Amino acid sequence: MTANIADTVRSEWTKFRSIPSNVPILLATVAVMVGAGALTANGASKNYQAAGAAFDATYVSMYGGFLFAQISVGALGVLVVTSEYATGMIRTSLTVVPRRGRLLAAKVWTFGVIALVMGEVAAFGSFFLGQTMIGAAGAPAAELGQPGVLRAVVGMGLIWALVGLIGVALGCLLRDTMAATTVVVAVNFIIPIIGPRLMPAAVGDWVTTYWPISAGLQVTTTVHHAERLAPWTGLGLMTAFTAVLLMVAFAVFRSRDA
Amino acid sequence: MIRIDGLTKRFGDRTAVDDLTFTVEPGRVTGFLGPNGAGKSTTMRMILGLDKPNAGSVTINGHGYVGTARPMREVGALLDARALHSGRTARNHLLCLAQTNGIRGKRVDEVLDLVGLESVARKRAGSFSLGMGQRLGIAVALLGDPKVLLFDEPVNGLDPEGIKWIRELMRGLAGEDRTVLVSSHLMSEMAQTADHLIVIGKGKLIADIGISEFVRQGSNVLVRADSQDQLAPRLIEAGGSIQQGIDGSFIVTGLEPRQIGETALAAGVVLTELTPQRSLEQAYMDLTRDSVEFHASAA
Helix, strand or coil, X not given: CCCCHHHHHHHHHHHHHCCCCHHHHHHHHHHHHHHHHHHHHHHHXXXXXXXXXXXXXXXXXXXXXXXXXXXXXXXXXXXXXXXXXXXXXXXXHHHHCCCHHXXXXXXXXXXXXXXXXXXXXXXXHHHXXXXXXXXXXXXXXXXXXXXXXXXXXXXXXXXXXXXXXHHHHHHHHHCCHHHXXXXXXXHHHHHHHHHHHHCCHHHHHHHHHXXXXXXXXXXXXXXXXCCCCCHHHHHHHHHHHHHHHHHHHHHHHHHCCC | CEEEEEEEEEXXXXXXXXXXXXXXXXXXXXXXXXXXXXXXXXXXXXXCCCCCCCEEEEEECCECCCCCCCHHHHEEEECCCCCCCCCCEHHHHHHHHHHCCCCCHHHHHHHHHHCCCHHHCCCEHHXXXXXXXXXXXXXXXXXXXXXXXXEECCCCCCCHHHHHHHHHHHHHHHHCCCEEEEEECCHHHHHHHCCEEEEEECXXXXXXXXXXXXXXXXXXXXXEECCHHHHHHHHHHCCCXXXXXXXXXXXXXXXXXXXXXXXXXXXXXXXXXXEECCCHHHHHHHHHHHHCCCCCCCC
């Protein structure tokens, strides 16, 4: 019998669930997204009349919580790789799976699926709780049947998976937990969220439109801004960015000494 | 069988392994000796495909390791017993490694039993003592029932009982016609375990030699006799080499004390002193003196 990628995926799942902190952190992340999402939805709905047609009940129910949640999703992705470098386990792993592409592919697949599933749980959780809060505050709540709403909520789960995979790729490239986590936070939080407030307007506007996670998050909106990318175009751009980062990670992982 | 051919590894301008060629045969324990920094671990990492050589090649059982269908069936390795996630239980550590090669949980329990860790299987590996960690590392190596085993400094930090256990385990594995390569920087340890020695220093092969031959070559005996002029030529004829010692003594290399005694008897010379002087450790140090990377200087 020949060892195959399914065996390696099984192994990666065992690795993930057998680190005691992983599952609690993941569940806490879902809880934070739903909880913080509910609070920001509540806050935003108080101002819905000022927002007028731009009020996006779907987006506001998820986005506030996501800002917090994405940091730990990215960090968990980083740790999938860097925890093995920190302990030296990577050498044992590569001894039993000497095909490096297979090992990294199994990590990408396993954590990608974990982040996607938990991301959908968090997205639907924060959507439903958020709409309840919005409705209670007297603002117009969204329903899944309305145009673009289901796409936006499902899309939020996809964003989780991409954020997680950006973490895996950067963890693989940098090998150090602290360094990789810092870069993930910079790439997905500081530059796109805080950056535009500090940058010259033209640069800030470019970042808000084309920076991978800013573009990707367009898929979670139901009210389109003319100057931003269309939902699927934006997600496509973020997916392409993630794919390129992963390809570089694969190439580097294959070529360097473990 | 491991075949190493012209293996070379450079880190920047430092050559860690320098055109190394040797074969590790099955059915015996091969000791891989060298001072710290000699290139033993780098060589082992290249055997496993973890580091890429700048030149040369390694084959295991006739083919390269990286492309093998069931790697754990081919090679089991203990490189660093501390190389594990401290939060994972011993059983889960073994299980996640076993699963990569489609090895079942039943085998995990078997090896835990074999290394004597069954009672702590569900304890976190980070809480293990050095000895328990070493046993867990050996359990990893044994999981796939491999034909080739690599152990990098397996007795480091072990208590005498643990050392004896590892020694017997390695001898048992070689007895089952497996290939066993075990590195150490301690000659005394190898003398009790290995059948064959590969000695390297500064990345170069210094000796590829059977342990009994090494012992014979390494013996060094201080001799005093009534009639030294008569004895000396006979000892040279018997295969020894002679150096003048102090106070009319001489040092014989290459002959066992018993052979010297027999030669003296045949020559009718009375020996007044016959003192084996050099331990194997000394012989090994002499052999590697020029290739020690880090010397303590006499203050």
